[in-house]
């Protein structure tokens with residue numbers, strides 16, 4: 001996607017960020033290219049925009065955060081391991097940055113958010129970027145999105161003590177779910193793969209996400 005003309009400032013800062021992601025072990029060229037080209041500063045308040053290309057989580061209001069670029073890259077890369085999934089469900093739209101990254105890599109993105117202010121802002125940003133292959137829903141992500149299930153991939157960007165069972169049920173055979181699991185601010189990034197023979201599960205290491213909350217804000 002070419003986003004030039006949308007205030008694509010600091011190309012050098014973005015190039016540095018991609019270099020850092022590579023040094024940290026992100027190797028999928030598709031993910032690196034999209035992260036180089038996606039204007040992360042447009043997903044932040046102006047006061048924070050100058051920090052947009054640091055590899056750090058940043059506040060987006062309502063006590064929520066835009067995830068650290070390394071974590072966005074890592075989770076995205078995992079979803080693309082066996083080729084491009086057709087339909088991806090995201091729980092926790094937040095700023096819409098992870099949504100925008102996904103929308104440039106897969107045909108169909110579905111994303112659910114429980115804070116309407118964040119969802120409205122994300123909708124506007126995705127529209128401005130011309131990313132039209134995204135459907136957004138104001139709902140509690142614990143329920144997934146039954147109407148469009150099953151999904152070839154599911155990404156949860158807020159942490160639960162356990163994966164909501166509805167999400168695993170909405171994962172297609174051959175599909176993969178990635179989610180932070182554990183107590184507030186100290187979780188393991190867990191991967192679940194649905195096989196015909198059952199669910200395979202492994203862990204990718206420590207992460208720190210805001211909690212997956214119950215109900216609507």
Ligand code: SAH
Nearest residue numbers: 066092094095098113114141157158212213
């Ligand atoms: N992917 C986002 C990360 C935002 S932080 C980004 O790139 O900006 C996690 C988000 O999950 C927050 O916006 C929070 O409101 C949302 N969230 C928490 N619990 C939720 C739930 N049960 N259903 C839907 N969204 C939820």
